[in-house]
Amino acid sequence: MTASPAFADRLLRWFDAHGRHDLPWQNPRTPYRVWVSEIMLQQTQVNTVKAYFERFMARFPTLEALAAAPLDAVLAQWAGLGYYARARHLHAAARVMVAQGIPDTLACWLALPGVGASTAAAIMAQAFDEPATILDGNVKRVMARHAGIDTPIEQAATIHRLYDCARAYTPAYRSADYTQAIMDLGATLCTRSQPQCSDCPVSADCVAWQEGRVDELPARRVRRSLPVRTTTFLALFDADERIWLTRRPSVGLWGGLWCLPECRVSADHGLPAAGESISPVCANATAAVPWAQFAHRFTHFELRASVRKTTKADSVGLADDGAWFEVNRLLAARDIGLPKPIQTLLAANFPPNESIH
Ligand code: SF4
Known part of the structure; x- marks a missing residue:
């Protein structure tokens, strides 16, 4: 040419x-x-x-x-x-x-x-x-x-x-x-x-x-519909209504961002199966109740998530990959990275100066 x-x-x-x-x-x-x-x-x-x-x-x-x-x-x-x-x-x-x-x-x-x-x-x-x-x-x-x-x-x-x-x-x-x-x-x-x-x-x-x-033009391959992945996140609060967030591994989905703990769920009852939790903190989820749902499209798949809420049980420990955050301060300060769907979820459920009750 x-x-x-x-x-x-x-x-x-x-x-x-x-x-x-x-x-x-x-x-x-x-x-x-x-x-x-x-x-x-x-x-x-x-x-x-x-x-x-x-x-x-x-x-x-x-x-x-x-x-x-x-x-x-x-x-x-x-x-x-x-x-x-x-x-x-x-x-x-x-x-x-x-x-x-x-x-x-x-x-x-x-x-x-x-x-x-x-x-x-x-x-x-x-x-x-x-x-x-x-x-x-x-x-x-x-x-x-x-x-x-x-x-x-x-x-x-x-x-x-x-x-x-x-x-x-x-x-x-x-x-x-x-x-x-x-x-x-x-x-x-x-x-x-x-x-x-x-x-x-x-x-x-x-x-x-x-x-x-x-x-x-341009010509494209015939697109398949996106595969769907389902998962469950845990919204864990302490007695002071702070939320527990964990930092995700640096490689992979939302790498390095702070997020609700992600828990695998068993097919039959929607709760973490024994020994299947991604984070030890998910042991708290046995007492959790449904709280929210969201869907998010990535390039290669669609994520459909349910979020379950509970208060930390005294008997259950926490992993060392997380920290407690006061949600309104967290949303206002924007000083740590949150995945957009999680930020949207928290903002929708925590208008400024409102508690979980
Ligand atoms: S370059 Fe694009 S905008 Fe320009 S005539 Fe061709 S198709 Fe149309």
């Missing part, structure tokens, strides 16, 4: 007039701010990220402030954005950068935790104005439509073809602007549903538009 400066020129002209120039991480566009924004944007849309980014920068205005903060403080600012491995990687990478300096090459960015090829390219283009090719979800969609690539977008061979297209279109000039422009095109005109092709600056040679196949 030959380079297509015309594509870049048309896109940049459109970007100058219609692109997004006032995103929080664009002003000022420092490597630290661009890096944080790109990690947040990996699985989250711009409109959601904006508020999180502003709060994150207010709490951690510099790389040094982020590196010096405890992981809990970082997870607390991340709570609700999901994909918490991003926050753990961000924190670990900040400590590496404080020790070794902020990278200024693609290879050095790629060596940091949590930074993949597209993220590294986006940082190099936006923070250093270096030509680099990104291929996030928006760009994949634009490339698949513009070049008429109709094999399933999840396949490795398709991604190679999309990268080839994206590389061929990437200009050697105005790298920061082009990178923002191609993301903006995907986010505002070449949208997943109802793209606005008649306003598109590259419609003249867009295969999908010219051939009337915009709705078909």
Whole structure:
């Protein structure tokens, strides 16, 4: 495929007039701010990220402030954005950068935790104005439509073809602007549903538009419905109405966040089966009563949870992976990371200054 400066020129002209120039991480566009924004944007849309980014920068205005903060403080600012491995990687990478300096090459960015090829390219283009090719979800969609690539977008061979297209279109000039422009095109005109092709600056040679196949592209594998996992959480209170939370293992679902103890349940009566508790604290659940239910969709499964409430029995011990928290203070302070569904559950059941009774 030959380079297509015309594509870049048309896109940049459109970007100058219609692109997004006032995103929080664009002003000022420092490597630290661009890096944080790109990690947040990996699985989250711009409109959601904006508020999180502003709060994150207010709490951690510099790389040094982020590196010096405890992981809990970082997870607390991340709570609700999901994909918490991003926050753990961000924190670990900040400590590496404080020790070794902020990278200024693609290879050095790629060596940091949590930074993949597209993220590294986006940082190099936006923070250093270096030509680099990104291929996030928006760009994949634009490339698949513009070049008429109709094999399933999840396949490795398709991604190679999309990268080839994206590389061929990437200009050697105005790298920061082009990178923002191609993301903006995907986010505002070449949208997943109802793209606005008649306003598109590259419609003249867009295969999908010219051939009337915009709705078909990008092609996807037929999606299976998400598998369902069920589980039970325990809302355990002490005599002072504080709630017991445990920190989840650093790897896995909601890794490193604070959560209600999760208890396996036996199939017949819904209570923890003897010897099956994930946490010893779940032995308290034998006296628990149904309290709440919630469902939460993850990428690969749907979690359906029931929550049972009880007061700590004197005879039952606690594991050393938890602590008691006063719920209203916890919700107001936001100083530890809670999974979003747990935060929502507690907020719904604990309006400010109300007790469990
Ligand atoms: S013409 Fe339509 S489908 Fe093609 S790139 Fe533009 S917005 Fe996307």
